[in-house]
Amino acid sequence: MVKLKIDNYDVEVTAGTSILEAARSVHIEIPTLCKHPDVDATAGCGICIVKVNGRIMRSCCTPVAEGMEVITSDAELVDVRRTVLKLILSNHPNACLTCIRSGHCELQDLANTFGIKDAPLPNLTKRWPIDDSTKALVLDSSKCILCGRCVEVCQNQQNVWALGYQNRGLATRISPANGINLADSPCIKCGQCSAHCPTGAIVEYDETQKVWDMLNDKDTYTVVQIAPAVRVAIGEEFGFDFGENLTGKTYAALRRMGFNRIFDTNFGADLTIIEEATEFVRRFTQEPETLPMFTSCCPAWVDMLEKYHHDMISHFSTCKSPQSMVGAMAKTYYADKMGLDAAKIKVVSVMPCTAKKWEIVRSEDMSSSGFQDVDVSITTRELARMIKQAGIDFRTLPEEEADNPLGEYSGAGTIFGATGGVMTAALRTAYYYITGQELGELNFSEIEGLEGVKEATVDIAGKKIKIAVAHGTGNIEKVLNTIRQAKENGEELPYHFVEVMACRGGCIAGGGQPRVMLPGQPKPRGITDDIRRKRAQGLFDEDLHAKNRLSHHNKSIQTLYEEYIGKPNGEKAHHLLHTHYTARERYKK
């Protein structure tokens, strides 16, 4: 332990703690821009300066030392911080009025906090072409303050290396190699760059108008579905606490916006589990050479597999994701049942995820109904924007129910949104398929939580099933390499079943989730592990109290198989609920 004084308060923290974190422990907030708790400090911005024994230093990257005396704020420090801000602003467009990030922008917040009244002149902002080539994310480099968070995240946390620094000095810019477009780069559209960007430089590709146009078209029958992770995050946009489950209010808001039918992606999650558990049991008992099996519900992970790890394609579950399954069912089963013309149905999905925008056009398998199965995918942030535009008072809105039959779901479907959830849900059903009995304990505590790779062994009818759960694509390579090595040496497989989600914490911390600053929100700003835990808790709590916690007990799913699909993994299922993968180059051209 190290003892020091910060603003005359005695502080005792473990060695190696930064001054910034030490100050937080005594309720002192030092402003930051480049430092984010998920990434190493690039120490580029200089806003976090403090005085250490009289000398000005950067608190985010200076570790505490015994006997240090730190001043975090005085007239001179405030003055330097203002200068830093003015320098940044002289290189930043005056675009707050039309910026999607306005109100939740860390730079705007600091400019206000430090009372920067007029923008310094001359404004030297470099205009770069706006890159919306992915149709999932929009990179506007002129709003970039070069904090480096996205680069750290994309290179290290995600291990994708789509983004890097180009040029140097004043001409520096964040972009893929040689300034090419993101769509031609290895980018997997996970949106983690956007989740960590302090400004409006990387944001979701906004498609709210497309949705309004569908809603305003009287000839269109509009169907909407919301992903598991949306319900525990959307409230943040309306002043609710992190992780509060607002499923009923979200349904109500969607109904008021004018959707004809409100469905739930959780139904699709239950359906995915039926198909995936069946697939796993088949591989486990009859095709051991195709083990381990990887989950496939995360499109960013699919994208990564196709570009980086195509040697593993045969190990990938062929199941489509829940959003795709709901889309396919809405335009076939539901259309048939209700006597609707599938050509007139438009399916909108609300997702925590930017990669889901790409998934809906990934391959022709995504048009299995004869039409594009999901027509538009918007993020949680976009839905919140639409609710505000519609003048719906979300806070006081009474709760409503989803419509049937694609609205019923089990607790197992809900937990799909958090790391460990898909595996847990699948094991519950796989256990039943193998043993004919239900599991006693429905949770597997070893695979919950934020450890990057989690492992467990589950005993099913005397067979030991080895599982792994990885999240944050940077954690996957280790897992893959252990598998590759074991296969090469003809050794026993380290795992039979592996769950992967591209985002740290799972979809609850997806690239399309709210990035708000709640009044009184404990800093640091942006997505943190604390917020991840609260959102995940929101999902696991719903599961814990759900009347039905097993996908195979979902009555609407049972009816769906009886009336329409027939057997899990059967012919119809293969056509509508499964997909194929192809190896692709990381760089186009």
Place this chain on the structure above:
Amino acid sequence: MGDTSVATQVATKWRKKRGSLIMALHEIQDVKGYVPWEDALEVAKTMNIPLARIYEVLTFYNFFKLEAPGRAVISVCTGTACYLKGNDKVLEEFKKELGINEGESTSDHSFHLQCVRCVGCCGLAPVCVVNGKTYGRVTISDVHNIIDEWRRKIEEEDKELAHG
């Protein structure tokens, strides 16, 4: 796609040595005069280094050239003085005459057009520099003559080479 065998060779040679990326890129430029995209991709594969990292290096050092350089490099000054004296119009004229944008080379690699910041002779503004030769008080009508002058030089060079 260009021939990347040089890149393959060079990258294979340097693969095992840590921190040797710069050396490999250096050698490619020595042979080719610049580092083409395909060669950079090849280095990425062979040395197992992300391409984004390679371009971080390539664009950090002014030394590295990413395009086949033109033989006459036309630098149009866009410093404040030159800009105020209308060098933007001169630049437009160059673009029109050569059929290329700034930062590009003509397809025969004879000309490369680029913008530069103040070249330190504001008194002569607007200023253009071609391969070190400075032209002052440039007007739109000069553009054609400057290009002509250099085209003749290049042709003469070629002739000499041919008779060489």
